[in-house]
Amino acid sequence: MTATSHIDQQETARPAAWDWLRETFFASRLHAAMSLAGAILIVAIGWQLLDWAVVNAVFSSAGGPEACREASGACWAIIDARWRLILFGLYPHELHWRSATACIVIVAVAIASCMPVFWRAARLAALWIAGMASFYILMRGGLFGLVPVSEAKWGGLSLTVFIFSAGVLVGMPLAIVFALMRRSELPVIARTMSLVIDAVRSLPLVTILFTAAVVLPFVLPGWLQGDKLYRVIFGFALFFAAYQAEIIRGGIQAIPPGQDEAAKALGLSYWHRVSRIMLPQAFRNALPPTISQFVITFKETSLVIIVGFFEVMASGNAAYGTGDWRFAYIEVYVFIALIYFTFAFSLSRYGAYLERVMRVGKN
Amino acid sequence: MLAVLKLRKTRNWIIQALFVGALAGIVIFGIVTASQTMQSQGMTSGFGFLFRSTGWPISFSLIPYGFGDPYWKALLIGVLNTLFLAAISLTLSTLVGLLVAVLRTTRNGVMNALGTIYVDTFRNIPIILQVFFWYAVYTHLPRPREAYDIAGTAFLSARGLFLPGLNVTGLSAFIAIVSGIAGIVLALWIAHGRRFSRKEPAARRRLSWGVAGIGALAVMAVLAAGRIPDTPLLSLPELKGLNFKGGINVSPELAAMATAIAIYGGAYLAEIFRAGFLAVRRGQIEAAQSLGLSGWDVFARVRLPLAIRAILPTLTNQYVWLLKATTLGIAVGFADFFMVVAVSITQSGQTMELIGILMAGFLTINYTLSSVLNRINRSIALKGQNIN
Secondary structure (H helix, E strand, C coil): CHHHHHHHHHHHHHHHHHHHHHHHHCCHHHHHHHHHHHHHHHHHHHHHHHHHHHHHEEEHHHHHHHHHCCCCCCCCCCHHHHHHHHHHHHCCCCHHHHHHHHHHHHHHHHHHHHCCHCCCCCHHHHCCCCHHHHHHHHHCCCCCCCCCCCCHCCCCHHHHHHHHHHHHHHHHHHHHHHHHHCCCCCHHHHHHHHHHHHHHCCCHHHHHHHHHHHHHHHHHHHHHHCHHHHHHHHHHHHHHHHHHHHHHHHHHCCCHHHHHHHHHCCCCCCHHHHHHHHHHHHHHHHHHHHHHHHHHHHHHHHHHHCCCCCCCHHHHHHHCCCHHHCCCHHHHHHHHHHHHHHHHHHHHHHHHHHHHHHCCCCC | HHHHHHHHHHHHHHHHHHHHHHHHHHHHHHHHHHHHHHHHHCCCCCCHHHHHCCCCCCCCCCCCCCCCCCEEEEHHHHHHHHHHHHHHHHHHHHHHHHHHHHHHHCCHHHHHHHHHHHHHHHHCCCHHHHHHHHHHHCCCCCHHHEEEEEEECCCEECCCEEECCCCCCCCHHHHHHHHHHHHHHHHHHHCCCCHHCCCCHHHHHHHHHHHHHHHHHHHHHHHHEEECCCCCEEECCEEEECECCCCCEEEEEHHHHHHHHHHHHHHHHHHHHHHHHHHHHHHHHHHHHCCCCCHHHHHHHHHHHHHHHHHHHHHHHHHHHHHHHHHHHHHHHHCCHHHHHHCCCCCCCCHHHHHHHHHHHHHHHHHHHHHHHHHHHHHHHHCCCCCC
């Protein structure tokens, strides 16, 4: 009995797979031609890439730039020779382990906050505050016998990660406040806030960073200015908050009005309604667009190069810009692109996974 | 007194008054500090500097510009360059986006895969990296002496792309392009617009061709009038010394910006167009097919118009966002509005005024773009129907 049903299944399974193959690739003569042309294109590009990146490539910097010039493939030797500059920037050479550890701490915290166990406001806050504190102590030094390193020498990947996480960490509470103020029942507050949010959203990020770096020192007295790094992070956070506030507002508006009315009928105060009823549901509704906002924000950290920070993009430019490696620019850009791609792609895949699991954003 | 405070209305008023007061306080504090800083640095505020001459060059300009020209002209050039770059790169990215969206929505596995690879690759790499990459690629092309020769008339080198052009003034070229586009749009409108659907087909066709002919004549007249004297009408790029002379030069900066925005923006727009195509119900397409429309007509007259209506609000946001990406010109030295403002700030020191102009400029440009697109959205919306 079991044997025959097994055979039945096999017999029905085979035509189904064949049907799928025929429908996806050879539905008609035109489709077959398109499939063939596309497959040839993919194979040709893939082969060229493989040939360039692996077969004819130079991996070791032992031969110097000359070995690369003779080879027809990629010159990964420049990465071998300059990877410290790209990843750590101008951070003191003997302290690179601190920069690397700090970076790993933040990445670990970021991965941990993807786990549902930590999805409580208090736990997330505790996790991130601990993570950022250890990052700061490791990078800045001055405590526990660590040699102090000023912010001006921070660079490379850990600076990118720091600007991103600090910006989001400051920006997220700011976004919640913005969203609540924009939905306020008091007309003056709601109008002012929508004006501010719309203005920030229609300005390019570069101009906001530039304002934070160059113009703020004009309007702030000396004791309020702080390091350029923190001013730029504030500008970054403001920009993130303006976008994120609209996402949260969308999440709040998607909550059925009965929820808030029921909470009011129970006599809950405004803060209880906001923190226990509205925000948890709003964040759940707004999770997919929030993740894609994170992806966009991570990529936008690269813009701080324009106001003169030595993050991974700028250190990449420096890596091929000096000395005998001028010809190997493609390899450097591919390497940096891979770094960004790893972060951005895994984050967006995680977002897509969440969307599937939670079945939100499907209506 | 306490009883008054407990009244909700009074309390609301007090909260709002405090809010406005705090905002005003911050602004006044900023202004006072700024004027103190400026006094201590011996600078004067005001917009008088706009009429001083700049004394620095601008690498790319659509209108003639020299060292002696005033700041307002430099800023105007910046705005024009931003709009010029935006027009080119938004058009290109729309084309790329449409193509990739079509690839991703066909019922062909290989084409879907190609589209997905494209979107996943270019959407996950920062645009500034792509700008740097293309700029490096374009400036590492061979020098003008060893330039790639395209049919003897166009040349590709590290100094950019050199195309054959006309020996006319910039202004007349601009008017000619505008009148040419106006003629084509008007002719198409007469041929396809609903407004003229009651006309006889033959008369309609005559009118349409007539308008197109008038447009073509206007273009030729403007070009003839704006011709630079004592030169041949056609200007071919020629190698003279270390660089090419004559023709139109597409600089590596402009080319890198346009390429990067087209590729990156195309990946984002493709996802929006795809969502639009998927929002068109199958019944609509099947109905069109059963009426016997050709594949192209089903796409151009049913699928695309319905998709555009579904996505125009999202598309508007995306266009505004891509327009803001033109500010990356400063990374490679393309003289867009932001770069001109940044250079002006370092040269003149009028920080506050110039930042004000920059923000006002971007608010105006973005507001205009989004309100035009929103008007289009309202006017093409299908009334009383929900196509989703």
